[in-house]
Every structure is written in C-alpha cells, then in structure tokens.
Amino acid sequence: MSGFMSKFMSFSRINGDSKVAPFVVLLLTVTVLASACNLLLPSDSIFYVSTYTITLLGKYLCYAMLALAVDVIWGYCGILSLGHGAFFALGGYAMGMYLMRQIGDRGVYGNPDLPDFMVFLNWSEMPWFWQGMDQFWIAMLMVLLVPGLLAFVFGWLAFRSRVTGVYLSIMTQALTYALLLAFFRNEMGFGGNNGLTDFKDILGFDLQADSTRVSLFIITALLLCGLLILSKKIMQTRFGKVIIAVRDGESRARFIGYKTENYKVWLFVYSAMIAGIAGALYVPQVGIINPGEFSPINSIEMVIWVAVGGRGTLIGAIIGAILVNYAKTKFTAIMPDGWLFALGAMFVLVTLYLPKGLMGLWEQLKEKQQQSKNQSGNDSPNEKAEEGHA
C-alpha cells in the first residue's frame, strides 16, 4: 500500500502545477541582460559582462541541455543511460566537421581541399563521410540524424530483448567506451587524439568576435527554453503518460497492451537528439571537440547533474547542471585536487540524503510549511483533494 502511495505521489508531483513558464522567463531575462551588458556597456563599467563569462554561461547552458536529455529518459522513463556523452560528442563532431570545412585554405598547411590533420596523415582525398559537410544544413541534419540513428539501433536492440536496469546502464557505458576507443584512432578520419579544432568561422561570422559569441549564447538559451517547453508538453501527452507508466511498472504497462519497447525507443531517440544539439552548440563556443568527450566519466557526471537538481522535473536538471558546473569551475580554480573529492562526495550524499534533488528539497520545505499552516487550523483545499484521492 505504501509503495502505491509513493508512486502516486511521484506521479502527482510530475503533473502538478508546472513552474516551466516562470523559469523560462527568468532564463531569458538573464540571457538578455547578460548579452546587453556585454555588447552595450564599456568594458570598464562594473556591470560589464566579459566575453569569457558569456562563453562560460553558454557552455553551462549546453550542459543544461544535455542534462535535460538525460532527465527525459532517466527521470521520466527510469532508463539510466551512462552513455549520453556519446550522443553529445557525436553531435559535436558533426558540427566540428562543418567548422573544419569552413577553415578552407587558412589551415597550417594551406590545403584548400583537405583539413590539416588529413594533410598531416598524407591522405590524398577526403573520406566519404566528410563529403557535403561544408553545407550547413547537411551538417545540422547530421547533428540530429547520427545520434538519433545510433540511439535507434542501440535502443531497438536493447529494449526489444528487454535489457533493463543496471544491465542497460552497463551496456550504454560500454557503447560510449567503444566509441572512445574508436575515435582515438587516426584511421577513423576524425582527427584521432587531437580531435577537431582551430576553427575560424561559422556561416561567415568570425568565431572569436564578441557578437558571434553572444549570438551563440542567445541561440543556446532560446533552444534550451524551446526544448524544455517541448519536453514538458511531450510528457503531458498520451505518449508521456505511457512513458511514466513504463517507469513505474513496465510489466503492468505491457500487460495492459502497450508496446513498451516502442515508446522507450522513441523517447531514447528524442533524448539522444537533444544531446546531439547540445553537443553541436557546445563545439563552436568551446572551440574544440576531441575523443575525451566520449569518456565514460563524462557521461556519468551528467547523471549527477540531474540527480543534484532532482530527476523527473526537467527544470531541476537544468538547475543542477548549471550549479554543479559552476561549482566545478570555482573548485578547480581554487584547489584542483579537491574537485574529485567533492564530486565523489556529491554522488554519495545526493543519492543517500537527497534522492529527489534540490527540487525535491524545495517541495519538502513547502510541504512542511503547508503542514504547519494546516495544523494552525485552516485546511487548504489542495491538501484535502489529495487526501480524498489516496
């Protein structure tokens, strides 16, 4: 009975009043303010936001988008993917290939046809998968298609044979590990160890210019808001309801007659595409993509962002990603050795004491407040309705 109660509670939490709208307004306000303070104010003003900060914020927002992707499948469908870094990196590589082709003959070797690393490897022509990547729209299509396709194939194979739980987590980790090994090879044609870097411009705009940086930041913020709203909407549809049903009792959902594996596969593909977009936005802002992005520890770090913020809340994932990465930036600057201790402690403490993350903590505090209000006499109608349900 108590199990049913807790499941019911978590269900109502997700479909409870949404704070998405105010959150989006807040996020966009901060974005506009930061951008304006960078572009319009002189650099000696106290309110001036440096371009470095703008890029840093842009990076955080990319991570936030990635956290959103993880939350969509972990928080709502209970699939713990330890391989989302792979989709992120694949999106990043697709964007990186486009940016690489834009360098043209401005590379170190000045070869008009081939990127520097191919000249270095004595390749005479471009591999087939580099063809067409100089077209922006093809590259953007690849940003969505490559992670989506990989997620589809992997998900189809895994979910169809009902691989679940820790088995699935381990397999996703193996997936990103395999890709890590593969991308380290020079023969793969993605720049090997060094990855892709030394980008010059995007769609004709100089990547080093302040205006380009700010634009990328704004685009990231807008896309993040758009994806947040879209994900929220999806979760409110019939599809989303089935997804939540799968999380809470997959066998039951299957017995009712839903083809749960199909739902899971499509959600996995959607999540992978968000991760791909995040990667594509990350690369021009950071200026490099290398196989290190595939490393399993990156993928597992993403999970902790979501856990800190609170899974199954979407907003929590975004807040968690920004907070943890801000802490990482500060921590690694002050005491580099301490960061791994802090991160490790975060993993342990959050799972032990904060299973619903910061968002859950917020809810708990509010509930307590309400309870003390109730005890003082006047019952709230909301509370009454819930009691009636139970």
Place this chain on the structure above:
Amino acid sequence: MNYFIKICSCLLALLISSSALAELPSAAQQPLLQELTTVKLSKTLPVLQQLEASEGADMLPLFKTLLGGNLYFVREDGRLLGKYKAQGATLYADLFTGEKLVDLTKKQVKKIKVNNRLRGYLGEAIARIQLNNSDSDVRAEAVRSLFSDLDANTIELIRTARLDEQSRSVQDVMDVALALYRADNSDDATERLQAVKDLQGSLEPPVRNQLTKLAENDPSRSVRKAAQKGLDKIAKQAEMYSFVNQLFFGLSLGSVLLLAAIGLAITFGVMGVINMAHGEMIMLGAYTTYVVQLLLPEMIEYSLWIAVPAAFIVSGLVGILIERLVIRHLHGRPLETLLATFGISLILQQLVRTVFSPLNRQVATPDWMSGSIEINPLLSLTLNRLYIVAFALLVFMILLIVLKKTSLGLNVRAVSQNRDMAKAMGIRTDRVDAMTFGLGSGIAGIAGVALSQLTNVGPNLGQAYIIDSFMVVVFGGVGNLWGTLVAAFTLGIANKFIEPVTGAVLASILVLVFIILFIQKRPKGLFPQKGRAAE
C-alpha cells in the same frame, strides 16, 4: 660529483658481491698470469694455452676480457684488470676479486695487446670452456653461439665434445650445428641432402636461414626441393606455436579478467547491485603490494605471500565499510547504488593520488616469478603469466568450495536465489550482504596483487579493467561462477586472437559489439539462473 661517487660505490658493491663466489687463481696459475703481463705478443699464445689447461680459477672472464680488448694490468705489481665503461667513465676492476680500483690513472696501467691469431684462439677456447661446463643449458647455449660462424675448427671442437656429451638436448643442438656445417660447405649433393634431412624438425633461426639459402641457390634440384620441404614444415610449426602463444596470452588475459570479475559477479548475484568502485578495490590491492614491498624491502622474494592476504583484508574491510555506510541505505535502488559507488570510486582514486602521488609505482617481481620457460626457440612462456593463470584457477576453486561447502556459502546462495524466502527462513540477510560485499571486494584486492605483477600500479589501474569485468559478468550471467569462468576465458582468448588481425583497439570494440549483440539472444548471459526466482 656526489652522484658519481654513489654510482661507483654501487658498482663496487655489485662487483664484489658477484665475484664473491669466484675462485682465486691457483699456485700453478699465478706465474702464468704474471708471465702474461711481460711476454711478447708473438709468445702469448702458448701462455694462454697453458692457462686453459691449468687447474684452478675459471679462465672464462680472462679470455672474454682479452677478446674484447679490455684486459689491462697495473704496471707496479702486474695485477690483472678489466676495463669497464659506466656512465661514460672508464673504470678498472680486479679480474679475479672484482675489487674496484677507483684512483688508477691511465699511466699506471698498461693494456695487454691482442691480435687476430689470438682472437681466433680465444673464440674457440671460450667455446671449449663453455662446452665443458657442468650446466647443460650453458653447453647448449655455447653451441648455439657458434651457429653464426661455423668453420672447420669449431666443427672439430663440437664433434669432439659430441662424443662425451651425455645430455640428450645438448646432443641435439650439436647435431644441428654439424648438419648446418655440412649443408653449407659439403661439395657432395647427397651429403647436403642428408644434412638438410637431418635439419628437419629443428626450429633454430639459423636453420631456417640456411634452408632458405639452399632452397634458392643450391645447384642440386633434389636438395632445393628437400630444403623447401623443410621450410614448409618449419612454417607450419611456427604457425602452430604462434597459435599456442596466442592461446597462452588469451588465457593469461582471461585469468586476469576472471580475478577482476568474479568478485563483481558474486556481489551482483547476491545483492543485485553493480559496484562501480570494484576497480578501485583492485587498485587498493595493487597498492597494498606496493606498500608491503616498501615496508619489507629485504623480503621481496616472499612479499607476494604477505601481500595476498594483506590485500584481501584491506580491500575486504574497505568493501564492508562501503556496504555498511552507503549501500545498505540504498537497498532496492540498484541504479542509485551504481551512482553512489561511482562516487566512492572517485574519492578512492583521488585519495590514492593524494597519498601516493599520481605517478605510477613500480612493484618488484620476485625472482621466482620473473623469467620464462623456453620450450623451443619459437615458444617461451613467461613465468609471471603462467603463475597468474594458476593463481586465478586456485582462487576460483577456493571460492567454489567456500560457496558450496560452508554455511556462509549456503546463505549466500540462498539469498541470491530468493532474498525474501531466505529471510523468512531466518537467514540474516543483512549480515550476508556485508560478508558478500567484503568477500567480493577482497577477491578484487587479490586481483590487484596479480595485476601488480603485470603492469605498473597507478591510480587508474582499476578503471582500465572495470568495463571489461562488467562485460564478463554480463556475458557469463549472474549467480553462476562457472559462467564467469567461461566468459572470462572466452573474452580473453577472443581478444588476443582478434588483436593481431585488427589491432588492439578494434579488437576490444569488436568484443563489445559482440556482447551487445549476444545479449539480444541471451539477455541473462551464458548461464542464466533458472526458476521462478530469476525474474
């Protein structure tokens, strides 16, 4: 300067200790040795011959030093010295006592000259001395060293020695040498043909070269044909031995995987949780070995015997601590357990980095584990890998007995089959969890001791093996030790056989892809637990 003196004193200690067992020249030898320093170059040969025939100290160092042109003597007292080069400096040491003479200048010593006639004699004399050595391995090695420059004199030498030779293996090597000589120098085609036939079955590299030469250039067609046939046979054997070699490497990798994965399989089977800090338990075991050797530097030979139980205890206690402090509170939430243990693994890694520095540490290999068993020139098995294969199987057997024959094992099996029912029967599942976790972690620690003998010990040691161990568990299925055994050796051997074809990286990728496809067919691994409880 300080550095230099340190090196000198080290070398001195080394030389003295190494020559402590060597005999000093006998009374009969002393005057001959003195004569050597005064005699003219043209009269040196008889002196050397007398020395060779004399009884007493081993003349091998003297002859070798003279052959290399490094024999000197002190002008004052005629003491014989060997000249060595160490760290770019020239040093002299007494040829028989090994005593280092640091403050000798170039003017105080004189070189004993050597010419080609003497060199020819010395080469043969060295071979003769070695051919009379009491150790059959040294005799065989001496014959082998003659393979490259066989001439009438050395052949005569070998032929004489062959008559008195008792050891079968040395006889064989000598026969090869004789046949090689005949195949190369005989004018008679039938004799060459016979020699080629005698050479068949030998795997020495010079035999192969000689046969290649004959197969291409010999005037007689039948000799060419026979040589070609011999070559084909050698190629076939080489193929077989490289197969055996790969199999051995695969078994060795498999046994490492077995040691690393078996603890993981037990904890996963009993508690349904994946311990992401398992790799760090391996690392702790390896560092325990390092610390044991650090604390007992004079007992390197026995250090592993101390390290195995020590590592088991250290890793086991850390495992029990983790279970009591963290995992117990996450009961029934396997994904959260995975995250929490991952956090622990980060903390342990950083802890080791802070305590022992991020650099890799070298763990010494005891003498009885280093070296290799040479089965034939194409196949030699390194001893450390051989021991680790045996050790892994031993650990496996012990674990099997623990699980089948002890009450702890009975409880562990009961809990892994049906936790609720076991609890209802009065098994303290709480305690079983802690013991299982300790046992699994302790075995990981033992795996660390084994790994420290194969690779360097560093903070990332566990990380390198953890994903492969997971694959073994996924492949082998849970709750069945035999599944882990088969999976570990299958993956190890498969890896080593794909590796030469595709390269190491692609090999591990292919294995991963294979496992992903494999669990399509068998989602519960090779040996799934059967029955209703196995949902």
